Amino acid sequence: MLGEILSFISLLTVFVLMIIECLKVYLNHTKLRAFHQVKGWPVIGKGLDLIGKNNVEMFESFITETEEMSYAWIGPIPFHCMFHVARPEDFQAILTSDKFIKKAFPYTFLHNRTGLFTSQPSIWKKHRRELNSTLGPKMVTTFVPIFNKKFQKMTDLMERQIGTNIDIHEIMFRAVIDTLLCTSFGVDSAIQNKKGTEIYYMFDSAIDLLQKRIQRVWLWTPIYHLTLDGKMEDSKFQAFYRFNRTALENKKMNLAEKLEHGEDELAIAKANKNQNFLQKCLQLEVEQEFTDEEVCEEMDTLLVAAGVDTSSTIFFGITLMLAIHQEYQERVVDEMREIFDDVNEPVTNCHLSRMTFLELVIKESMRHFPIAPLIGRECTSDFEINGGVIPKGSQIYLNSFRMHRNAKFYGQNAHEFYPERFLPENSADWHPYQFVPFGVGTRNCIGSRYALTSLKIALSHILRRFKLTTDLKLPDVIIEPSLLLKICNKHAIRIERREWKSNK
Numbered sequence: 001m002l003g004e005i006l007s008f009i010s011l012l013t014v015f016v017l018m019i020i021e022c023l024k025v026y027l028n029h030t031k032l033r034a035f036h037q038v039k040g041w042p043v044i045g046k047g048l049d050l051i052g053k054n055n056v057e058m059f060e061s062f063i064t065e066t067e068e069m070s071y072a073w074i075g076p077i078p079f080h081c082m083f084h085v086a087r088p089e090d091f092q093a094i095l096t097s098d099k100f101i102k103k104a105f106p107y108t109f110l111h112n113r114t115g116l117f118t119s120q121p122s123i124w125k126k127h128r129r130e131l132n133s134t135l136g137p138k139m140v141t142t143f144v145p146i147f148n149k150k151f152q153k154m155t156d157l158m159e160r161q162i163g164t165n166i167d168i169h170e171i172m173f174r175a176v177i178d179t180l181l182c183t184s185f186g187v188d189s190a191i192q193n194k195k196g197t198e199i200y201y202m203f204d205s206a207i208d209l210l211q212k213r214i215q216r217v218w219l220w221t222p223i224y225h226l227t228l229d230g231k232m233e234d235s236k237f238q239a240f241y242r243f244n245r246t247a248l249e250n251k252k253m254n255l256a257e258k259l260e261h262g263e264d265e266l267a268i269a270k271a272n273k274n275q276n277f278l279q280k281c282l283q284l285e286v287e288q289e290f291t292d293e294e295v296c297e298e299m300d301t302l303l304v305a306a307g308v309d310t311s312s313t314i315f316f317g318i319t320l321m322l323a324i325h326q327e328y329q330e331r332v333v334d335e336m337r338e339i340f341d342d343v344n345e346p347v348t349n350c351h352l353s354r355m356t357f358l359e360l361v362i363k364e365s366m367r368h369f370p371i372a373p374l375i376g377r378e379c380t381s382d383f384e385i386n387g388g389v390i391p392k393g394s395q396i397y398l399n400s401f402r403m404h405r406n407a408k409f410y411g412q413n414a415h416e417f418y419p420e421r422f423l424p425e426n427s428a429d430w431h432p433y434q435f436v437p438f439g440v441g442t443r444n445c446i447g448s449r450y451a452l453t454s455l456k457i458a459l460s461h462i463l464r465r466f467k468l469t470t471d472l473k474l475p476d477v478i479i480e481p482s483l484l485l486k487i488c489n490k491h492a493i494r495i496e497r498r499e500w501k502s503n504k
């Protein structure tokens, strides 16, 4: 009896899948005719081609020869038509349209429903409007003394590792969590010490598992959570969230104590118009605009999804490029010698605007290492483009990794590290959307000013104190482009003490 039921279910499934296949081809044929189709198998589309491939090979299997917009079916999921976009004009048309505010389906695996990075457009619009100012230029200016204190602490800790190869991604990861907790959550922690390392390894392995799932269509069902990987991933994320909840509870207790002594921190910050990220979230909770879950998930968004691995990976990329290209490192240090008297002098807002060569280096590093190599969006209503129509429900992957390395847009030396390409005289005829390290449009990175300011301050402290070296050459750098980009050459950088002499 059981056997008969199972065969009936199997037959029914095959039948339904075939109907879906016919429907999707029939319904979308005329709309899709204008686009290049990447050929796949019936029903499963490109899904089968992914089996047995590692992260990099999977990523590459979707990259077509041309940067023209193309599409592929990746499985029997109705309307899961996947578009590949790699031209600046298409980035512009798509990311500035309100039909593409919804994130692509794989973002639902990020264990976060209501935070800025993953939320549905209806929740996102309100959250973004409310939270924009907490990470805007005015607020970031006030964070500068904290950035100095935390990154000075980072370089103090690095003193112990002089003469050795260091994992600069981990070091920066700990410092960035410390900085974010202090600037945006008002929590002064000792996380740069041992606890930070524990959290780093937990995060690193959780993200690896998550990336693995995202790239394997057959792991997209809820059954994944019953597998060993699924259970491990869930437990690591839960541990991370427990850490955030504890910090949040402590902060709430601290606010309640202050209130008992007549100090209403939230009301004062609101009146002074300088609420940090958490103060704003908690004030909105008091006003019943945010739920408790929304506050927690916004905290997770900054500390897990968006604010930490992004900055630390980019910092790793910049330092690696400077270690490989000693001539550029010397030019950045020369710039520092013109700006600072002392090796430990704190950076001011005035100093920041004078770090012009460092800015070119940061941009060129972000071109090489776009942290979101594929920006994923869902089309929420049929969208006309390039003589065709992207059907509602399609998943769009905007490939900034490929666009940033395309010789058509960056010339024959696109694969080289050449910061001068960003000089105004060399980039005047670029398309405004060919360089998109922080995304584009209304759903771009809310933390871009925060990130650039903190990167400049961290780099100015580290480069005044240490010389960075490596045995690697540019072609030896191994990167895994996935939902987030990963640089695999850990422990590639060595630090030596730098002789500091100001030229002021």
Ligand code: HEM
Residues within 6 Å of the ligand: 116, 117, 118, 128, 135, 301, 302, 306, 307, 308, 310, 311, 314, 366, 371, 372, 375, 376, 437, 438, 439, 440, 442, 443, 444, 445, 446, 447, 448, 450, 451, 452
């Ligand atoms: C160099 C470091 C960083 C880079 C390269 C970066 C890049 C990005 C990119 C590409 C996106 C996605 C845009 C899209 O989907 O179109 C994004 C979103 C986001 N980033 Fe960043 N980011 C960085 C640092 C930060 C920091 C430090 C914070 C917070 C303090 C932050 C908070 C966010 C948030 C909350 C979102 C979601 C925004 C939304 O959907 O409204 N990021 N970032």
